Amino acid sequence: MDLVNEIHRIGVKKGDTLNLKVSMKSTNVTANELIAALLEAVGPEGTIMAESFIRSYPLRYLRTHKKTSSRFTPSYAGWFANAMIHYPGSVRSSHPIQRFTAIGKRANELMNAHTADSYAYGPLQMLCLTGGKNLNIGKVVGVGTTHVAIGILGLKQVIPRVGIYQDGELFKRDWAGGCAVGFGNFKHEYLGCDKIAGANCTLSDMHTTLTNELWILSEDPSYFMCGKCIDCRYSWEFSPGWKPLNRVMLSLFRTYNYLKWSLTN
Numbered sequence: 485m486d487l488v489n490e491i492h493r494i495g496v497k498k499g500d501t502l503n504l505k506v507s508m509k510s511t512n513v514t515a516n517e518l519i520a521a522l523l524e525a526v527g528p529e530g531t532i533m534a535e536s537f538i539r540s541y542p543l544r545y546l547r548t549h550k551k552t553s554s555r556f557t558p559s560y561a562g563w564f565a566n567a568m569i570h571y572p573g574s575v576r577s578s579h580p581i582q583r584f585t586a587i588g589k590r591a592n593e594l595m596n597a598h599t600a601d602s603y604a605y606g607p608l609q610m611l612c613l614t615g616g617k618n619l620n621i622g623k624v625v626g627v628g629t630t631h632v633a634i635g636i637l638g639l640k641q642v643i644p645r646v647g648i649y650q651d652g653e654l655f656k657r658d659w660a661g662g663c664a665v666g667f668g669n670f671k672h673e674y675l676g677c678d679k680i681a682g683a684n685c686t687l688s689d690m691h692t693t694l695t696n697e698l699w700i701l702s703e704d705p706s707y708f709m710c711g712k713c714i715d716c717r718y719s720w721e722f723s724p725g726w727k728p729l730n731r732v733m734l735s736l737f738r739t740y741n742y743l744k745w746s747l748t749n
């Protein structure tokens with residue numbers, strides 16, 4: 485079946501604003517073919533958006549290595565993210581680390597509002613409030629709204645002391661993260677499940693999933709945790725190991741890991 489028809493069959497409509505989470509490895513097309521089909525599926529009134537986050541560095545490391553963030557800094561998020569960055573007509577947000585990229589009618593509106601002063605996941609929050617849908621293609625975790633719920637509820641975590649330079653200014657990370665494994669704990673209601681380009685995919689309404697997550701996390705903030713990784717065990721104020729000494733150890737452990745990584749990359 486034609487790729488555009490497959491995208492329509494799962495429930496994507498003309499004029500939709502889509503947040504995309506894509507594992508290209510699961511598909512049988514190229515990233516540019518997929519982007520072109522998605523743009524045709526949403527039409528000239530529609531918009532597609534994806535995260536294109538960039539790596540941050542320990543503040544200690546940045547004292548001697550002035551790593552900078554700019555419009556075309558490559559993303560660690562994979563082929564799809566990097567294809568979006570270079571696709572004709574794409575707009576990338578200017579948040580120094582959690583950069584998003586969008587193409588289509590609302591691209592400028594969504595991306596221009598996301599700056600160094602914004603919440604890291606601001607564009608996802610905008611989509612929740614304006615009828616956005618999340619489309620997962622291939623093996624990816626989450627539905628694009630759990631970070632928004634964590635931000636709205638103000639859940640507290642020991643934030644890694646990392647950052648990057650942008651336009652000569654040092655930007656420090658100021659938001660809590662999550663757990664990629666534990667994000668699978670939420671039972672979501674999907675608008676559609678099917679295959680696109682040979683990969684399993686799901687479509688969900690972002691306002692609905694955010695509402696579910698806010699309701700669940702306000703009852704039990706630890707619901708998104710896997711309970712096994714270092715972050716889940718020690719870094720959150722509702723983690724079982726949330727004690728002052730553990731928090732110091734956690735910061736040292738993270739700094740050690742980052743320094744080890746920076747020597748090998």
Ligand SMILES: [Zn+2]
Pocket residue numbers: 663664665666709710711712713714715716
């Ligand atoms: Zn975890």
